[in-house]
Amino acid sequence: MEQSDITLDRMRTFVRIAERGNLTAVAREFGHGQSTITRHLHELEQALGVSLFTRTTRRVALTDEGLRYYEHCLKILCLVEQANQEMQQTRQATAGTIRISCTAALGVLHISQLIFAFQDKHPGIRVEFNLTDERIDLVQEGVDIALRLGPLTDSAMKLRALGESHRVLVASPAWLAAHGRPQVPEDLVGLEGIRLSRVQGSDRLVLHGLDGSKRSTLPFRGRLTVDHGLAAREAFLAGRGFGPAHRWLVEDCLADGRLERVLPDYELTPSPLSMLISPERASLNRVRLCVDFLAERIAKIPGIVR
Numbered sequence: 060m061e062q063s064d065i066t067l068d069r070m071r072t073f074v075r076i077a078e079r080g081n082l083t084a085v086a087r088e089f090g091h092g093q094s095t096i097t098r099h100l101h102e103l104e105q106a107l108g109v110s111l112f113t114r115t116t117r118r119v120a121l122t123d124e125g126l127r128y129y130e131h132c133l134k135i136l137c138l139v140e141q142a143n144q145e146m147q148q149t150r151q152a153t154a155g156t157i158r159i160s161c162t163a164a165l166g167v168l169h170i171s172q173l174i175f176a177f178q179d180k181h182p183g184i185r186v187e188f189n190l191t192d193e194r195i196d197l198v199q200e201g202v203d204i205a206l207r208l209g210p211l212t213d214s215a216m217k218l219r220a221l222g223e224s225h226r227v228l229v230a231s232p233a234w235l236a237a238h239g240r241p242q243v244p245e246d247l248v249g250l251e252g253i254r255l256s257r258v259q260g261s262d263r264l265v266l267h268g269l270d271g272s273k274r275s276t277l278p279f280r281g282r283l284t285v286d287h288g289l290a291a292r293e294a295f296l297a298g299r300g301f302g303p304a305h306r307w308l309v310e311d312c313l314a315d316g317r318l319e320r321v322l323p324d325y326e327l328t329p330s331p332l333s334m335l336i337s338p339e340r341a342s343l344n345r346v347r348l349c350v351d352f353l354a355e356r357i358a359k360i361p362g363i364v365r
Contacts, residue, residue, distance in 0.1 A: 102304070206357075
């Protein structure tokens, strides 16, 4: 096998295998059969004269040599793409695929509309939009841009803070008529709450008085727990209980009276809203365009405060 067999295509295949750890996933991404991906990897290893991965029945993992080669390949591929961009900047700005991941309820109610507007402005850009509240491995999943609520653990992605998402306590008018209108935080104890699962600390409410009064921490319980913000919204509208909600989740319901604020003189701790960007893709024109577009428009969503 000659050194000339170390092609950019084989480098790209190797990099994606290293990032995703699964040959089948890379084959699907590239639209090839797994045998083609396996052959490219084998030919590259033969040309280099080293093993780049250790293999198990389910996954592949980089060897020490593979890790060093991966770092070099990233730099090479980045330079190649940047060179292509400089020569074809206009064309590349309006063509290609962007993979976006977003918290589910925010994605359905707001971000999807922003993506539609972005594609209307740049019709040559394709978007793969993934909605999930699970903490997925963004690099392994091949995500270019991710929007996440709440504190973030260490990430290989570049972080862009978008602001804070403010939350309020809400309930339906019928529920308030049946259970009375709480006047102080202690009035909430024992009332039926709608809880979100997979949210740290969802078994308690922490309220701060707008007038500077002391913080109140209360137990928060109920017979219904859901794992999706839109399901919580439907439960509030159906009069199943009260609970915390992001302003962007219920702003329209508050505006038309289908929901009302509970204890409007108190506020909940806001959640940070962040954009994560793949470092290897951040320099692409189409990704930069999308990042800037989303950041500008997200700032106008109800309840998002910079």
